[in-house]
Amino acid sequence: MIGLAVHAPALADAANKCAPGLPAGFCHHHAETGCVAGNGFFCAGWAVDNFDRYVGPFFRQLEIVAVSVAIGFALAMALTVLSHRYRPLIPPLLGVTGVLYTVPSIAFFFLLLPITGFGLDTAVIPLSAYTLQIIYRNALAGLANVPVDARDAGRGMGMTDGELLRRVELPLAVPEIIAGLRIATVSTVAVATLAFLAGAGGLGQLLAEQNDFKTNIIMVGGLAIAMAVALDLLLLLAQRLATPWRRVRAS
Amino acid sequence: MLPVAFLHSFVGAFDFILHQREAVTGGGVQVGGPAYVWHFARTQLEVSAVALAGAMAVGLPAGLVLGHLGRGEFFAVGFGNAGRAVPEIAVIFLLAAIIGIGLGNVAIALGILGLPPILTNTFVAVRQVDRTAIEAAEGMGMRAAGVIARIELPLAAPTIMSGIRTAAINIFATATVASFVGLSTLGDLVTGRNVYGDDGVVAGAIAIALLAMCIELVLAGVQALVTPRGLKLQRARQGA
Numbered sequence: 001m002i003g004l005a006v007h008a009p010a011l012a013d014a015a016n017k018c019a020p021g022l023p024a025g026f027c028h029h030h031a032e033t034g035c036v037a038g039n040g041f042f043c044a045g046w047a048v049d050n051f052d053r054y055v056g057p058f059f060r061q062l063e064i065v066a067v068s069v070a071i072g073f074a075l076a077m078a079l080t081v082l083s084h085r086y087r088p089l090i091p092p093l094l095g096v097t098g099v100l101y102t103v104p105s106i107a108f109f110f111l112l113l114p115i116t117g118f119g120l121d122t123a124v125i126p127l128s129a130y131t132l133q134i135i136y137r138n139a140l141a142g143l144a145n146v147p148v149d150a151r152d153a154g155r156g157m158g159m160t161d162g163e164l165l166r167r168v169e170l171p172l173a174v175p176e177i178i179a180g181l182r183i184a185t186v187s188t189v190a191v192a193t194l195a196f197l198a199g200a201g202g203l204g205q206l207l208a209e210q211n212d213f214k215t216n217i218i219m220v221g222g223l224a225i226a227m228a229v230a231l232d233l234l235l236l237l238a239q240r241l242a243t244p245w246r247r248v249r250a251s
Numbered sequence: 252m253l254p255v256a257f258l259h260s261f262v263g264a265f266d267f268i269l270h271q272r273e274a275v276t277g278g279g280v281q282v283g284g285p286a287y288v289w290h291f292a293r294t295q296l297e298v299s300a301v302a303l304a305g306a307m308a309v310g311l312p313a314g315l316v317l318g319h320l321g322r323g324e325f326f327a328v329g330f331g332n333a334g335r336a337v338p339e340i341a342v343i344f345l346l347a348a349i350i351g352i353g354l355g356n357v358a359i360a361l362g363i364l365g366l367p368p369i370l371t372n373t374f375v376a377v378r379q380v381d382r383t384a385i386e387a388a389e390g391m392g393m394r395a396a397g398v399i400a401r402i403e404l405p406l407a408a409p410t411i412m413s414g415i416r417t418a419a420i421n422i423f424a425t426a427t428v429a430s431f432v433g434l435s436t437l438g439d440l441v442t443g444r445n446v447y448g449d450d451g452v453v454a455g456a457i458a459i460a461l462l463a464m465c466i467e468l469v470l471a472g473v474q475a476l477v478t479p480r481g482l483k484l485q486r487a488r489q490g491a
Binding site: 039041066099102103104105107108109110111113114183186187189190194197203204207208211212213214217218220221223224225228229232237 | 253255256257260284332335336337338339340341342344345347368377420423424425426427428431432438442449452453455456459463464467
């Protein structure tokens with residue numbers, strides 16, 4: 001035990017030498033010393049050696065996005081079904097969700113901060129509020145575009161309002177609903193990079209810790225974009241699986 | 252208890268906006284008051300205006316010409332979709348690390364973020380202009396520049412304006428984080444809890460939210476003004 005304690009500072013010292021001016025943790029793995037010290041545009045060796053530091057924040061950001069979009073989606077769909085039955089609700093609901101969309105998430109974080117404190121809640125509430133308008137607007141458009149013929153056919157088969165909504169209108173609106181979900185998800189991934197300001201962590205946390213080291217900035221930006229693209233493709237796949245009849249018609 | 256907590260925090264924030272007080276750090280340093288908050292708000296508005304003007308100067312002509320020619324759809328639309336995925340704070344830090352800090356450089360970073368919605372909306376709007384209107388103009392002997400300026404631009408104006416609105420709100424919101432690279436925007440207030448206290452943080456957040464809504468309202472008004480009367484009549488008829 002004593003031996004370890006004696007050796008630890010020496011190790012930290014050696015690590016610090018690889019890049020003057022960078023915090024000790026930033027080059028604890030041996031990497032291309034020149035590139036890191038000179039703050040080159042992208043030090044691939046450093047990125048590979050230090051990839052592990054990005055894994056935790058990446059999945060934290062994925063968690064923030066998944067929770068926010070899931071809550072936003074559930075609320076927006078509830079509003080859609082409600083206002084589909086009671087049409088006069090549509091203008092005021094578009095107005096309220098529009099205001100929530102306009103208030104910048106970053107301002108919303110800091111409005112909540114003194115009340116909800118640092119943590120996941122303070123990030124998730126603004127982000128899910130932000131997705132409402134996008135998903136709600138698209139879902140409404142999807143329901144409005146359902147062909148009258150399909151509705152009449154459902155009625156002719158003796159469907160009630162609820163059955164018509166569940167078995168005809170919502171399935172036919174799936175492409176528009178998922179289109180909204182895709183826009184909401186991709187935008188939320190980008191905005192969630194600011195969730196560290198609400199104390200929720202994520203990739204942005206790494207930016208805040210080292211905001212002038214170019215390789216780090218590019219890694220954070222690149223991983224956020226990769227997350228957005230992956231989720232976008234996943235939702236596109238979900239749409240194809242949920243609407244098998246569109247493929248039949250296309251072929 | 253939540254509404255009470257909100258009310259309490261809002262009262263403190265408005266007090267910060269209206270009256271000067273000593274900083275949390277003490278030492279007789281005075282913070283708060285209308286002029287103090289306006290100083291930060293003004294910087295944020297200035298850098299946003301420069302960035303928006305730059306994004307419009309590039310995005311509008313490019314979108315109009317590409318839309319008129321019907322070329323580069325993959326580029327114009329794909330650029331807009333890809334732009335949504337880019338974390339804006341990373342672009343600001345990267346540009347600050349490469350070309351340094353300052354109002355001009357932050358404006359460039361913010362302008363890049365505003366470009367996709369303007370370019371994409373302009374392109375899509377021009378493509379959606381009624382072909383018969385363009386053919387009628389060409390039949391009357393109008394040249395390409397005339398078609399763009401007098402037919403396509405007016406008919407595309409509402410959709411172009413909605414792209415500009417999106418860009419303006421995104422730029423203004425993101426200008427908040429410019430405080431990380433040394434520009435004194437309202438981001439200074441919201442991230443300066445140890446100096447301004449909770450009241451200053453919430454005051455900054457309220458100022459950002461209110462200004463964003465003002466920008467949205469003003470631009471919505473502009474959008475209504477630039478919508479040709481003919482389009483409004485056509486829409487009213489379709490609605491009826």
